[in-house]
Amino acid sequence: MQRQLQHMARLGIALFAFFCSTAWAQTPALEVSPAQPEAYQSFTITTWGSCSPMGGAAVVDVYMTTGTVTLEYLGSATDFLCASHAKTATVMGLPEGTYTVKLRERNEDRVELSQVLGTFTVKPVPPAQPVYAFYHLGIQHYFITASAAQRDFLLQNNLGWIIVDDGFKAWPADGPAPVAAKPVCRLYSPVANTHFFSADAAVCDSLKQQTGTWIDEGIAFRALVPTAGTCPSGTLPVWRLYNNRFAQLDSNHRYVTSQDTYRHMIANGWIGEGARFCSLE
Numbered sequence: 001m002q003r004q005l006q007h008m009a010r011l012g013i014a015l016f017a018f019f020c021s022t023a024w025a026q027t028p029a030l031e032v033s034p035a036q037p038e039a040y041q042s043f044t045i046t047t048w049g050s051c052s053p054m055g056g057a058a059v060v061d062v063y064m065t066t067g068t069v070t071l072e073y074l075g076s077a078t079d080f081l082c083a084s085h086a087k088t089a090t091v092m093g094l095p096e097g098t099y100t101v102k103l104r105e106r107n108e109d110r111v112e113l114s115q116v117l118g119t120f121t122v123k124p125v126p127p128a129q130p131v132y133a134f135y136h137l138g139i140q141h142y143f144i145t146a147s148a149a150q151r152d153f154l155l156q157n158n159l160g161w162i163i164v165d166d167g168f169k170a171w172p173a174d175g176p177a178p179v180a181a182k183p184v185c186r187l188y189s190p191v192a193n194t195h196f197f198s199a200d201a202a203v204c205d206s207l208k209q210q211t212g213t214w215i216d217e218g219i220a221f222r223a224l225v226p227t228a229g230t231c232p233s234g235t236l237p238v239w240r241l242y243n244n245r246f247a248q249l250d251s252n253h254r255y256v257t258s259q260d261t262y263r264h265m266i267a268n269g270w271i272g273e274g275a276r277f278c279s280l281e
Helices: 002-025 148-156 201-208 259-267
Strands: 029-033 043-048 058-065 068-074 087-091 097-106 112-122 129-136 142-145 161-170 182-189 194-198 215-223 235-242 253-256 271-280
Touching: 029 112, 043 068, 058 087, 068 087, 129 148, 129 215, 129 253, 142 148, 142 161, 142 194, 142 253, 148 161, 161 215, 161 271, 182 201, 194 201, 194 253, 215 271, 235 259, 253 259, 253 271, 259 271
Parallel strands: 068 097
Antiparallel strands: 029 043, 043 087, 058 068, 097 112, 129 142, 129 161, 182 194, 182 215, 235 253, 235 271
16 A cells, blocks of 8 residues: 555656646747837737646736846746636837747746747837937026927027037927827926926826916927836936926926936936936937
8 A cells, every 4th residue: 555655646746747847848828919019119918828837827027138028927836737827917118129038937936947938029110309408508497499490599599508418319299209109298488487398298288277377389299208217128217307496486497318417406406306208228
């Protein structure tokens, strides 16, 4: 009886090992939605299979490196059992190119296994254009414009405006732009003699209703925007600063891609308002 029990135990272990290796060897199906996302467009990656090594595991994180998207799932020994549970992960957006999708399973024993699931392609977007950054020496205000004609007017007419930094990149208001790009409203306040820019439609609408305080000047350009404060891979955050001079009727904002500039201005009394746009690198 004891020998039979030992034999059955060894047989069970062998069958379990074979079952696990067989399950791992079967590549789960891979679906990207949309099938060919545009650069910087948010999309989902779904994996599933009739015999999946992931079992009931859940997404822990998504890692992006050059040419590779790694989906990490947290699992346990029971996750090696065959299952048909779909696993979906959201990718905030990627630059154009072809990417390999890898699965990395991390179980409770901290043992990591990896598997290549397939590839997908991210389509290119229309070329971006500069957004020019100005500073006025007299009123000490900052200003941005995506119009080359307005840039030339300010520089050629001795109006006190100078180019202050490299600005950032976006897309024209009425030209080709990525699916992910948002319209950025431009408003002017005659009270503070300043402009304000936002990709937040609710903020734009609220300011437009303040008759006499803010004048709607239309859409300035289209820009990528952060998700939960983070910009897509391949882009730089454009941080907004506020001079906190509302009480003096002298409000002004500045938009920068330099983290050093952002920190320096905060140290000098400006309020850091976080990333508001995302610029191509």
